[in-house]
Amino acid sequence: MTFEGWDFCRIDDELSEEERMARDTTRRFVDDRFKPLITEHFRKGTFPMQLVPEIAELGVFGATIKGYDCAGMNNVAYGLVLQELERGDSGLRSFASVQSSLVMYPIWRYGTEAQKQHWLPLMARGKKIGCFGLTEADFGSDPGGMRTRATLDGDHWVLNGSKMWITNGSIADVAVVWAKTGDSQDSIKGFLVEKGTPGFTASNIEGKFSLRASVTSELAFDGCRLKKDAVLPESHGLGAPLSCLNQARYGISWGVIGAAADCYETARAYALERVQFGSPIAGFQLVQEKLVTMLTEISKAQLLCLRLGRLKDQDKLRPPQVSMAKRNNVSWALEIARLAREVLGANGIADEYPVIRHMLNLESVYTYEGTHDIHTLIVGRDITGLDAFHAGA
Numbered sequence: 244m245t246f247e248g249w250d251f252c253r254i255d256d257e258l259s260e261e262e263r264m265a266r267d268t269t270r271r272f273v274d275d276r277f278k279p280l281i282t283e284h285f286r287k288g289t290f291p292m293q294l295v296p297e298i299a300e301l302g303v304f305g306a307t308i309k310g311y312d313c314a315g316m317n318n319v320a321y322g323l324v325l326q327e328l329e330r331g332d333s334g335l336r337s338f339a340s341v342q343s344s345l346v347m348y349p350i351w352r353y354g355t356e357a358q359k360q361h362w363l364p365l366m367a368r369g370k371k372i373g374c375f376g377l378t379e380a381d382f383g384s385d386p387g388g389m390r391t392r393a394t395l396d397g398d399h400w401v402l403n404g405s406k407m408w409i410t411n412g413s414i415a416d417v418a419v420v421w422a423k424t425g426d427s428q429d430s431i432k433g434f435l436v437e438k439g440t441p442g443f444t445a446s447n448i449e450g451k452f453s454l455r456a457s458v459t460s461e462l463a464f465d466g467c468r469l470k471k472d473a474v475l476p477e478s479h480g481l482g483a484p485l486s487c488l489n490q491a492r493y494g495i496s497w498g499v500i501g502a503a504a505d506c507y508e509t510a511r512a513y514a515l516e517r518v519q520f521g522s523p524i525a526g527f528q529l530v531q532e533k534l535v536t537m538l539t540e541i542s543k544a545q546l547l548c549l550r551l552g553r554l555k556d557q558d559k560l561r562p563p564q565v566s567m568a569k570r571n572n573v574s575w576a577l578e579i580a581r582l583a584r585e586v587l588g589a590n591g592i593a594d595e596y597p598v599i600r601h602m603l604n605l606e607s608v609y610t611y612e613g614t615h616d617i618h619t620l621i622v623g624r625d626i627t628g629l630d631a632f633h634a635g636a
């Protein structure tokens with residue numbers, strides 16, 4: 244009997260009935276509804292917006308929020324759902340991560356009751372889509388340097404500046420935009436900017452070879468006047484957007500396991516079928532070594548995520564632990580995609596198979612939500628007490 248699938252360490256045994264159900268429902272949606280469409284959308288550079296109501300039905304948007312028409316899942320169930328979405332495509336998981344961790348979460352954590360009552364139920368049902376604007380052209384890893392400013396003028400905030408590389412920017416109904424209200428990082432606050440507000444424009448970034456089935460935009464604010472209650476009043480300083488990124492990074496750590504698993508399963512099946520020198524290439528030691536490395540690293544990533552999910556549910560998870568998981572799991576998922584591409588030979592570069600698409604997507608995932616190296620510095624600081632972020636430090 245050969246081992247099928249990718250749950251080598253029987254993670255399944257550790258899951259509750261609800262957790263398994265959330266995962267399996269999402270898995271069916273991805274296989275039946277999403278996978279048949281993804282190649283065309285990746286080629287065209289579009290996201291399948293027609294599926295948004297079905298994605299909402301899965302309870303994915305704001306999945307861990309209790310109340311406000313959200314599913315109130317635990318963090319392991321949410322992680323498993325994201326794993327399944329990213330088995331489809333990193334663009335699909337990005338769509339869900341942005342909506343949940345980067346838009347609904349800050350509204351829930353830093354917003355007024357009126358903002359929560361208005362936005363969260365609409366966003367949970369997928370009736371309104373959000374985006375998160377932190378990065379600027381000159382400030383990526385170092386967002387505290389941002390130039391976007393919000394100034395009070397009577398009953399209004401006036402927003403000036405621009406944001407770059409914003410997922411869902413041009414298709415969003417509302418943008419959570421981070422701006423300085425004074426000179427220091429401590430003055431950073433979040434603002435809800437609705438589509439169509441005069442002075443706010445969003446234009447798409449073209450020419451991407453990665454995350455093609457995900458819209459990425461530039462946002463511009465030119466004397467954009469917002470009502471005074473557009474601010475998220477409980478957001479104080481850079482820690483607020485960073486807390487949102489911590490939520491999203493947790494989800495990424497789970498998500499990329501799905502992309503890696505899709506690559507592994509594709510490579511294993513291909514290697515068993517493909518005959519060279521008179522035998523299936525899966526029978527060659529060098530190919531087996533690749534498959535074993537893939538499955539070992541998938542298994543380690545699953546175990547890490549499961550443990551962090553349980554800690555998160557007990558409110559014991561620390562951001563550097565999330566950094567360790569994001570750093571490890573994304574870099575191994577990318578390596579697994581590259582190994583799978585190698586196993587597929589020339590077919591590895593064709594979109595008849597999902598491998599090259601995952602590989603290209605994972606290059607973005609490696610960079611966004613804190614680059615691989617920035618997460619190294621976060622963990623390094625945590626274990627030494629020394630900050631290596633600044634040149635000469």
Ligand SMILES: Cc1cc2nc3c(=O)[nH]c(=O)nc-3n(C[C@H](O)[C@H](O)[C@H](O)COP(=O)(O)OP(=O)(O)OC[C@H]3O[C@@H](n4cnc5c(N)ncnc54)[C@H](O)[C@@H]3O)c2cc1C
Pocket residue numbers: 341375376377378380381382383384385407408409410411454459607610611612613614615616617620631632633
């Ligand atoms: C497809 C995609 C979608 C995105 N979606 C969003 C979004 O929705 N919202 C949003 O706000 N942003 C988004 N981003 C932006 C993303 O978060 C940034 O690209 C990321 O933070 C890195 O910033 P940067 O690209 O400016 O790179 P830089 O910060 O310029 O980094 C360049 C290189 O320098 C290294 N580096 C930087 N500082 C240090 C240091 N101190 N020590 C050692 N090395 C260092 C980095 O690791 C990296 O290798 C998205 C990006 C992409 C590609």
